[in-house]
Amino acid sequence: MRIFKLLIVLLTINLSFAQDYFPKNDGVKQTFKNVVAVTNATVYTSSTTRIDKATILIKDDKILEIGAQIAIPKEATIIDATGKTIYPSFIDLYTEFGIQKPQAKPRNSRSPQYDSERNGYYWNDHIRADFNASDNLNYDDKTAKDLREIGFGTVLSFNNDGIVAGTGLLWTLNDAENNGTRILNKKISQHFTFRKSSLSAQAYPSSLMGSMALIRQLYHDAKWYAAGGSKTKDGSLEAFNQNKNLLQIFTAGDKLNILRADKIGDEFGVNYIIKGSGNELERIEELKKTNATLLIPINFPDAYDVSDSFLAEQVVLSDMKFWNQAPYNLKVLAENNINFALTTADLKNPKDFLANLRKAVELGFPKEKAIASLTEIPAKIANQNNVGSLKKGNLANFIIVSGDIFETKSTIQENWVQGNRFVIEKIQPSDIRGKYDLTLDNVKYDLSIDGEVSKLEAKISQDKLEFGTKLTYNEPWITMVVKSKDTLASKFIRISGLKSETSLSGKAILENGKEVSWSAIKKTTTSEVKKEEKKDEKKTPVFYPVTFPNMAFGNSSKPKQETILFKNATVWTGEKDGILKETDVLIENGKIVKIGKNLPQKGKVIDATGKHLTAGIIDEHSHIAISNGVNESGQNSSAEVTIEDVVNSEDINIYRNLAGGVTSANLLHGSANPIGGRAAFIKLKWGYNPDEMLVPSAPKYIKFALGENVKQSNWGDNERLRFPQSRMGVEQVYEDYFSRALAYQKEWDAYKASSKGKTPPRFDIELETLSQILNKKRFITCHSYVQSEINMLMKVAEKYNFKIQTFTHILEGYKLADKMAKHGVGGSTFADWWAYKYEVNDAIPYNAALMNNVGVTVSINSDDAEMSRRLNQEAGKTLKYGGVTEEQAWNFVTLNPAKLLQVDDKVGSIKIGKDADVVLWSDNPLTIYAKAEKTVVDGIIFFDIDQENSKNELVQKERNELINLMLDAKNKGLKTQEPKKKSTGHYHCDTLGEKCRVFHAKYNN
Template sequence: MTRRLYLLMLFLFSITISAQEYFPKNDGVKTTNNHYTAFTNAKIYVSPTQIIENGTLLIKDGKVVATGKSVAIPKNSIVIDASNKSIYPSFIDVFSDFGISKPERISGRGAQYDASREGFYWNDHIRPDQNAIDFYKYDEKSASDLRKAGFGVVNTHLQDGIIRGTGTLIALTPNSTDASRILENKSAQYYSTRKSVQSRQSYPNSLMGTMALLRQVHYDAKWYANGNVNNKDRALEAYNTNKSLVQIMDAGSKINALRFAKVGKETNTEFVFVGGGDEYENIIEIKATNASFIIPLNFPDAFDVSDPFLAEGAGIADLRAWNQKPANPKILAENNVPFSFTLKGLDAAKDLMPNLQKAIQYGLGKTKALEALTTTPAKILGKENSIGSLKNGAYANFLITSGDVFDKNTILYQNWVNGEKHEIHPMSTKDIRGDYNFTLAGETYDLKISGDIAKPKASVSSKDKKLGTILSFKDDWLNISFTSTDTTSKNLTRLVSKISNPKILSGKAILPNGNETSFYAKRAESKEVSEEDKKEEKDTPKVFPITYPNEAYGFKTLPQQETILFKNATVWTNEAEGILEQTDVLVKDGKIAKIGNNLKHGNAKIVDATGKHLTTGIIDEHSHIATSAVNESGQNSSAEVSIEDVIDAEDVDIYRNLAGGVTSIQVLHGSANPIGGRSAIIKLKWGETADNLIYKNSPKFIKFALGENVKQSNWSSFNRFPQTRMGVEQMFIDYFTRAQEYIAKKKSGKPYRKDVELEVLAEILNEERFISCHSYVQSEINMLMKVAEKFNFKVNTFTHILEGYKLADKMKEHGAGGSTFSDWWAYKYEVNDAIPQNAAIMHNNGVTVAINSDDAEMSRRLNQEAAKSIKYGGVSEEDAWKFITLNPAKLLHIDDRVGSIKVGKDADLVLWSDHPLSIYAKAEKTIIEGVTYFDIERDLQLRKEMKAEKNELLNRMLQAKNKGLKTIPIKKKGNETFHCDTEAEHIH
């Protein structure tokens, strides 16, 4: 080893151990750097709200010693004059995967309980034992990109699993070791809605399954912590330990943030949410969570709408998102929701500042913007005393800029991290960008210098002809070469200038013939900006109003409850009074107040219903609209999951169903497993939040299923019990036997492990929860009734039940109802015996019969589906109408509230233009609890308004493209329709 190499290695080693004073030093002379560094005459942002003009920042050993206007500078200080410069705290990203490789996905799908991590929790997707520190490796290339974007610290973690384990707080310093870079080994515990890619374990495969699993982990961890488990579980131990850390959930959208806020409340977990940039749409509810948010700045690009035919495919919700999302940070700030920014979703770190400048243009205050990059992320991590500001004792993490950090013309000179300087652009860098012209050999040239300040580019033109140009700029020496206007000449003209004044270029020019001369070019003053352009730059862009929900057919303001008097209607009461001609109905305080003739009410809104029909709202006993998930198929029993967790109040099918006279539905789990998930019974209150849709004091229901789907004969799983109809029966017996044992444990008074799945099954045995069972074949329907009778409960409703006519007498004896299709048959093998007289035969045998949809399109015309039983089965008009109103209300145990027009019941009403069982009938008004959620006249007006709004948004996108902004192709979104057998789920 040469002496020079040895000394170099010794020097580098001395740097790496500067923070490790306890390390022995036996191989040479130990020296310590004890000097201070003082930055004087700067505008110092100690914090976003504490600013010092012409101040001094004093640092030593990687920490801030003092800031102020009259700081005493020690003698052993390096003094840097920062006149006309600004100093800001470096930025922080709380949600990063810096230095951690993306885990590789394992292909295939395994069995439901095929956990591969022995000694850990039974579910592979629960990984609180993962620690980012064990996977992290410093990456200087990424660190350099982050520093150039202004970041000094990132909180990194392994982005894999539902519970992902702990993060690590990293300072982005290359000339040190992890001993000083790592500011906190375990800084937060991370969660997500997505499974681990490192496991084939199938459960959960839905969002509601994820939510149920998080609840069960919470109960199991408490059970484990109390010493009730003999085995060692490293995952639960880590989970219990990590609960003292900040808990960060990657929700990805405002609707998921609201959902997991409820899970957090149930499990005593205070989440910080990684949002989706759409929080503005439900800002009142977002604020009510009292949570902090980590917000991405990946605003949508404009669509390329130059083709008018393709432009028709752009949805109003997507067009609005392009216009509205840049205002999200402003709206969060106005509502005092704490938030920080993250690079998540951006292609590169350098994309942060342009998008942040856009948010500022849309009204975000610069103080709030700076807080979101500095003090707020520090506070989220509980590190406000050490990072995010330049207060005394904090890490010396700061930026030196030429001015306002958010100005697009500001130059970032240096990013200091832990007191270590990283030069982005030399402070002596001269900005030569601009427009010049000069004359050589009698010919006039135009020179334009643009691009990055440190790597400018040039274009030269003459006589309106653009010439090939090369520019280099280094150490204040400018060299420009450009081709001749004479195409026959292959020689270049070369310009050389030493830059002292960036507004003037002067020096030597070498002509194509080799002759030398001098040249002089002065930068042109900025062109006068027109008043119109000035106004455009100054004004906040127009943001279109938010509607409820914020998509097609949304309300500008939520409709209010009214007192309404319907005059002279044909009233279908569904009560003993039958159909009443020319009758008045008064609606007050959301209830049916009076029914009679010549009713009067001074403050009522009068609706002339002469020649029209007034009915109670249609009730669909079996639907899959208004949900983000339908099946949790990862296990043969998913009683622990609930559709209430994943209600989607923004599903446009709600509005479409209102237009078909539907006011209430049961949103059912699918039929992927014998014991499915719990139902949600909701009212279609378009524009309200998910919680406000669910019936108050809702009856408890759960979905069971029989037939082909549950034994997986039509979706090729073959790795889950049961595989036969015999196995389905044994599974029911096994689970209810376990539920009996669970009840006995609870009653014993001894400690027991809370199991949400068995809690739900116990409710069935205790007659506190009702079953709606997907069914087709006579033998299986008989089987389930016998199983139920063995365990002393009843099956409430057999849904589909296209062979119900074969055993209607047994259903009556058992006490089961039937909710069926009007005339579906032969769409799969077990439906071959279906007949259109099915509903009528069950009805004639005393079974409570409903006609259901199981289909988002059919539910819009259930009135016509009910009419088919008149044609095929000869039932009366009133009984046919009850098939979709009073009877489903009875099956759902809500007939005391809805299902008929009776004084005291909820005012859930539909005004029809014609006989309600006619194909010509239109729902003119659909009212829920005295609130008009659909009005056919408003609908027509809305279509005109949406057309005008869409046209204006398309024009704005065209203008954006003409200005050179990036555009993307239109991706037309189909409205995915769920059915019983839909297996694939949207995890987000």
């Protein structure tokens, strides 16, 4: 009895604290002057360390002590957190929280801006390293409250605007303090993006490859500036150099852009922390090799509303698959030991953060990794030891959760930031609702507890007799006052006790004053059993495996090299042996190893009887497989940019070209400027990554251009501002740049000859590239039409002692073919395109044959994603126009482009020792009836017509299954989004900006 009274006294004390503890309104803060003890909680001091029934002692903004056996000072305010779970408050290293964004000055002109408008700063306005987020703060109470409610206590804020966007700061979401107290690190990071600043209309860069080139040049300029190379002060370069030891955070986004950002980092010895987009699982092997630390958003897409079958057709398979796969991204990253932290970035509604996180955990993302990615890992990235974990001396940044934070029913009830307590919702006792078997004085009763958790209602019954009952619950204490059986008298049974993990129990005072024991054991009802059974029967979510690439017609795994024997084919060698009948070709280790009759069977044997085997088609002038811009049109020379940076391995046109017998392509910059960007020679390895498609040993090319495009004839009046604006101006551009390149080369030669104690000259990527041309280490393919301009450029080249390698388009080539032959330049032309603009009015379909007849190496190119998959037919047209032989016509799309690209020692014909890039055709490849049945690149079959039916069936099967899953999601009341028509376009020479011309394809990807 004495013990029981003591418990009642303790209860009274706890209740007195509880009155201080519960605020009248949610969302308020509470500051304690004395020491505060949060007791009886399950505390995760880190992602892997848990202390049960722990106490956290807090004074001011820090943790004094933490543990299960902590002596609580007498003056401490005690907060009982029994049944609650405590975690370190979360950290987000990628936000724009509280940043006061500068506003762009209004422009009165619609014409392009080519020069910088900032005096004393870098030549490009999109480099804004001098912007400091900490000088432009506007703490936002509402957004801070929203972030605290989902568990965040510390954020890194920056202004995400510009290719170099300036510095960020690390601060807490502490409304109670001023900026000086809540700022943990005033300058913690320097930020990069591939996007231009909204504060400037400067035209350069106008493409992704231009952004990459600008960043590279910036690194070179910063090094040169730091060495004292500049005579004038540059505010941007000064800031950039001062910030180089901060965290370097790169907003990449797309998985391929992560690889691109990492590539720049590797070049300059910078370990970027890279912000992704949530599709990293699609290129996980490549990302593993980067060893980069990532910041990952969890903005899972909503299901598409596909209830309308016509609208459903607009949703491409890749988007359907991503909806299914996105929630697994974190699991895949964790399984592959990639270091990453989570961010709220890209979420339309911050409240979706916890729901998405819980979904990821449900699908296999380990809880420990989830906690670490929000606490320890971001703290370690930020080199901030006083947040991200709970230990003596750390900031008192923690959240109090009603239970396991990954359980759907759990809620974040409080978020403490720097010792300041922010109440999100009133802490409720644990849920004791349910049906119980009550034993009171050895008599059995039924006890039912219902109602709201904060306002419980109890009923005690026996048979059909019900007793009036009033229940009070202050965890873990429970009291009930029960009206006795004697309805004529006001007699009551007083029940008091404690809640344990599995039951309720204690002492009761009967009507006659007798003290007895009681206990209540929770029942498992039939409905609960059924509910549990139903839960056990829950279907395992269907995960659609990633394909290579992760879209329609992707491969379940990367295709591998095989030993292949083509038997009894008509072999178009492209060599002096000509066309061989009933001949075998053996491929091993990616090479052609034997050609002959009746070769012994080995490896995969393909019966090619009645079929034609040729070398793979080579497209000398292609614009497929390029990301975010084919032209860097922001200035009249863009020799510093390279298509190699922006190869898009997931362009459906790669697969379509393979289906048309194309095995390699020279990806060219467009024709927006006289000196364009550098080219990329690729093999069409469908499903491989961009670097695996490039051919490193291939000679290097650059695109030049003549004619209407470079002088902006058809760009519109507002655009006609940039030099040159005439054909004679085009010539002057070449004279100016090659003169500069010579001077640049001489300056570097003089420095290398006697560099002791001298500051090196400025390294200029553009002039380095032009110097390579002068030194015959890079070769020109030039967009051209008009005879006079073609003559002009050959004369310029001869003046500077080099030659043009290829004139592409060259529709007036027949007028000066003799001069071309003398110069040694090849011609890559169209079979029969003409009259699509003024400067092609003199084009004739006999052009290819006439150039060929005087000794010019001629090829037929596409310049178009549609034509490129029919180049065999384009070659066939030359039989009609000019009377070339079948073998000559076929060489126009195989051996001759290989010669123009100087890779004819590797590809372009069927010859022992050459790369196994071959195509098996159903018929003579020059006819419109011929189909490419098997397309082989480096001994790997990338297209097989025998598999097309099954691939199409798989596309339809996956679409139908995913549509059903989306319909099921809608029926369950989950959010959906409207189907969106996703169209892809085709780049052409004159395409400006980052977007293609629109071309709709039902199953593009």
